[in-house]
Amino acid sequence: MPLSPSQIAQAVSLVEQGMTHREVATILNVPRSSMQYALKRYQQTGLCTRRPGSGGVRCTSARDDRFIVLETLRNRFLTAVEIQQRLQISRNVNVSERTVRRRMEEVNLRARRPARGPQLLPQHRAARLQFAREHANWSHEQWARVLFTDECRIALNAPDGRQRVWRRKGERYLAITTTPTVSFDGGSIMIWGGVSSDARTELVIVNNALTATRYIEDILQEHVVPFGGFIGYDQFILMHDNARPHVAHIVNEYLQEVGIQKLQWPARSPDLNPIEHIWDKLKRTIKTASNPPQTLSQLRDADEDELDIKNVIQSMPDRMQAVIRARGGNTRY
Incomplete structure (x- = not known):
């Protein structure tokens, strides 16, 4: 559980006043191990903020993310590939299809089966x-x-x-995972x-x-x-x-x-x-x-x-x- 910069600063102040780590962790209501790790990092860097992580750099900006979300909201039936192509044409940003899906998942947009209903005209x-x-x-x-x-x-x-079927990769057309079809649904x-x-x-x-x-x-x-x-x-x-x-x-x-x-x-x-x-x-x-x-x-x-x-x-x-x-x-x- 990472501590916020204000919690780290408060912990440093309390320790300098002579309080034990256990007492400080109880006052801040945080795990003692998390507080000790934050204090150790403060002693090494002199900063209450976290050091820059070593992960990959985000390949889209905030404007790119808004573009992806707005394109999806304007046309809910666009595929991730189509949004990827529009992003490349409009903003000259080339990302993968999976990146587009992650950006939509960040705002709780996921591809699901559409509901079916009759076409309703204004009248x-x-x-x-x-x-x-x-x-x-x-x-x-x-x-x-x-x-x-x-x-x-x-x-x-x-x-x-x-109906759904359980299958592994490459088993799509096995006889036990295929639903047979009959002309005219077998009669009605x-x-x-x-x-x-x-x-x-x-x-x-x-x-x-x-x-x-x-x-x-x-x-x-x-x-x-x-x-x-x-x-x-x-x-x-x-x-x-x-x-x-x-x-x-x-x-x-x-x-x-x-x-x-x-x-x-x-x-x-x-x-x-x-x-x-x-x-x-x-x-x-x-x-x-x-x-x-x-x-x-x-x-x-x-x-x-x-x-x-x-x-x-x-x-x-x-x-x-x-x-x-x-x-x-x-x-x-």
Whole structure:
């Protein structure tokens, strides 16, 4: 533990007054060995400051360091090599890629995987912000009236981006460290489902392209309308996104005819729909099962067996606040 120049000066003064090294170390609250080393250096040099070290000279100046940091902050997707080249062109300073990385690490900038989210144009951000402000004060009881619905495609061999492999240098393409790929992810199925605070609908397997007519006949009539009767049409609110089959005129007319209120949903807002977490949990549960499905028929059976919904509706007030803090931008949800 190195002592500061003021501590060294104080230690010298106390020793000259006749105090022992142990007493001085106790007063300064420093290790006795560190204090003795500092006093010995003072006797040799007559200085309270450290002698110049023998390490290498820093190859960048303070202005060079600021240039590296500012270039990184202006464009977060630049690589260390690109910043190195810009530094050489702009300031005629030639450093290694590792030096650039060290300068960024000094200000706590490290390369990490970017978060993924839908592209939000100004009109999308404005709509999301308005929606969040309008529903920021909704209580849990009000959110409990909403049936959150969505479609999800589940593939047999789709990568989830979470898998990692332990390997040594030079083992990248060994059979035991390589993930095999299959054309079209081995096949997939489209499912529809809905969840509220107290219950969920049955899963509907969409075998063909979902049209507005099929959406009414196979989903709304068979599942949403009975669910609305269970909750009560005077309180029930349907949430579905802005996919074309959902916003077709015949769908809106049908919902008005049966008396189902629809929640006006902002476009490109999957982070506001709690059912997305349920789809993610379903995919991970199927993927990590002891006997994962190998065929589409097995995948259909697994979807019905593995869906275990927890109450995620309680997070809706927090989601609204997160959108407001992001001023309509993407959130961690």
